[in-house]
Amino acid sequence: MKxxxxxxxxxxxxxxxxxxxxxxxxxxxxxxxxxxxxxxxVQTTRIATNSWEEYLQGLSKIEIINEIQxxxxxxxxxxxxxxxxxxxxxxxxxxxxxxxxxxxxxxxxSSKIGDxxxxxxxxxxxxxxxxxxxxxQESENGYGNFRFCAWANCQPDIPFFPTAYHIGNTSxxxxxxxxxxxxxxxxxxxxxxxxxxxxxxxxxxxxxKIAVIAxxxxxKFAVIYRxxxxxxxxxxxxxxxxxxxxxxLINGKFGHSGTLAISGMLTRVLKNVSVKICGYSGLMLPVxxxxxxxxxANEQTYxxxxxxxxxxxxxxxxxxxxxPGDITIEKITALLIDMATLAIKLDKPLSARLFPIPNKxxxxxxxxxxxxxxxxxxxxxx
Numbered sequence: 359m360k361x362x363x364x365x366x367x368x369x370x371x372x373x374x375x376x377x378x379x380x381x382x383x384x385x386x387x388x389x390x391x392x393x394x395x396x397x398x399x400v401q402t403t404r405i406a407t408n409s410w411e412e413y414l415q416g417l418s419k420i421e422i423i424n425e426i427q428x429x430x431x432x433x434x435x436x437x438x439x440x441x442x443x444x445x446x447x448x449x450x451x452x453x454x455x456x457x458x459x460x461x462x463x464x465x466x467x468s469s470k471i472g473d474x475x476x477x478x479x480x481x482x483x484x485x486x487x488x489x490x491x492x493x494x495q496e497s498e499n500g501y502g503n504f505r506f507c508a509w510a511n512c513q514p515d516i517p518f519f520p521t522a523y524h525i526g527n528t529s530x531x532x533x534x535x536x537x538x539x540x541x542x543x544x545x546x547x548x549x550x551x552x553x554x555x556x557x558x559x560x561x562x563x564x565x566x567k568i569a570v571i572a573x574x575x576x577x578k579f580a581v582i583y584r585x586x587x588x589x590x591x592x593x594x595x596x597x598x599x600x601x602x603x604x605x606x607l608i609n610g611k612f613g614h615s616g617t618l619a620i621s622g623m624l625t626r627v628l629k630n631v632s633v634k635i636c637g638y639s640g641l642m643l644p645v646x647x648x649x650x651x652x653x654x655a656n657e658q659t660y661x662x663x664x665x666x667x668x669x670x671x672x673x674x675x676x677x678x679x680x681x682p683g684d685i686t687i688e689k690i691t692a693l694l695i696d697m698a699t700l701a702i703k704l705d706k707p708l709s710a711r712l713f714p715i716p717n718k719x720x721x722x723x724x725x726x727x728x729x730x731x732x733x734x735x736x737x738x739x740x
Contacts, residue, residue: 359564360535362591363440364389365404365517366581367524367531370413373425376432379405382528383436389530389575396571401535404440405433406522410467411444411451419454423461430462442466444523445509452485456492459502466520472510472698474705483508483698487690494683494714499726501713504678509709510698515584516637518591521674521709529582531636532572535591537598539564540624544606550616553607554623561588561631569633587637588628589673592647594732600643601650612650613660622671638707640673645734646713646724647678652734662693662737669700675708680724680736683716689739690714 366382386403393400407413414422426443433441445468446452452469459465469486472478486508494500507520514525517533539560547553565586576583590600601612608616625640643665645651654660662679669675675697681690694710701708715724720738724731 359398359539361393361398361400361532361568362535363402363404363517363533364393364400365406365522365531365533367406367515367522367529367584369408369524369526369528372413375413375429379432379438380436383438385530385579385581388579392575393571398568402440404442404517404519404522405438406442406519406524407444408524409444409447411446411448419457422454423457426458426465427461430465433464439464440466440519442468442519442522444468445470447482449481449485452482452489455489455506456496459493459506460496466505466522468506468520468523468709469508470510470512471508471694472702474511474702477702478510478695478698480695483694484687484691486694487687490690490712491685491687491714495716499724500683500715501726501728503711503713504728504730507677507709507711508694508697509675509707510701511705512707512709513637516707517587518589518637518674520711521707527582529584530576531584531587532568533587533589533591533637534565534568535593535598536561536588537590537593537595537600537603540590540600541598541603541606544603547607550607550619550623554627557624557627558630561627565631565633583634585634585636588631588635588639589637589642590624590628591642592644592651594647594649596649599650600641600648601654603650605650611657611659612654613664617660617664618668618671621668625672638674640706641668642673642677643668644677644711645679646726646731649732652732655734655737658735662739666696666700669697669708670704675701676710676712678711678713678731680713680715680734681739682719682736683714684719685714685739693739
């Protein structure tokens with residue numbers, strides 16, 4: 359089991375943020391050392407802030423971009439590779455996101471398109487669709503959308519990017535990569551019932567070890583510990599693929615009958631481990647971040663509608679899904695509204711990170727040239 363991320367959340371109230379970011383970076387470094395001393399591999403450490411609308415309010419568009427570029431330079435000086443400026447909740451600020459994306463390389467952000475209290479914000483959904491489309495056209499192979507998503511009903515302190523944002527006092531949360539434990543549990547099981555039992559036992563044992571260390575860190579540094587996001591973060595390692603783990607239990611391939619049942623079972627286990635949990639704590643199915651999911655996408659054993667269906671019983675929505683470059687803003691908007699409808703109806707956090715691929719159509723292959731993504735066929739959007 360690997361620690362995918364240690365994410366520290368900070369609140370920024372003005373442009374005097376240098377010291378707070380430096381303190382967060384130093385804290386992350388100390389936490390990483392402590393976990394590594396216990397034998398854990400820590401893949402990344404990250405920092406997320408409150409909504410950038412709050413600490414950059416009153417500035418012009420050019421001033422906002424200049425300030426965020428200065429922020430990125432500070433992060434680079436402090437060796438921070440993952441920094442999230444939180445979400446935009448107004449159409450006029452969502453409109454600026456493509457310019458932020460274009461003028462930075464390590465800054466992540468998101469847009470809020472709905473919650474339980476206020477329902478779906480259709481204007482924000484359309485503006486987010488415009489942002490997704492424009493980012494795809496202004497970045498190589500559409501890769502810029504790796505750093506942007508639209509979400510509905512997401513709470514603060516999700517440790518995974520780009521959804522992460524923070525409210526209140528400084529705190530930290532942990533995201534894990536659990537594919538190896540799932541593969542282990544499913545390989546030992548004869549059916550879905552024994553798989554659930556095996557996985558519950560394994561996760562209880564391993565996650566409690568992480569939680570004990572995290573609580574001690576919280577006490578030592580007097581920093582609030584928000585918990586573990588038990589979501590199954592993806593793996594580019596074939597042996598730990600989420601999709602291939604499924605196939606230990608179903609008589610067929612990921613996407614065939616039985617996939618929905620396993621998705622529901624996995625989420626049930628992930629939400630009922632006896633540790634403090636936060637964030638999505640559900641099943642992630644990011645198409646271009648898992649070798650097995652990409653392989654089965656190439657074989658067309660599932661489609662975007664299936665992914666939305668699985669979101670109804672599991673994880674985080676539509677993640678790293680490649681779609682045709684000539685897709686209309688109206689069709690992207692419709693996908694976002696479908697996702698938000700599920701999130702609000704089912705009272706769960708969902709997000710959409712979509713990749714329109716410039717100059718490519720459904721069925722053609724992506725060519726990302728990224729260490730974080732595996733290439734696969736572009737999905738059809740009806």
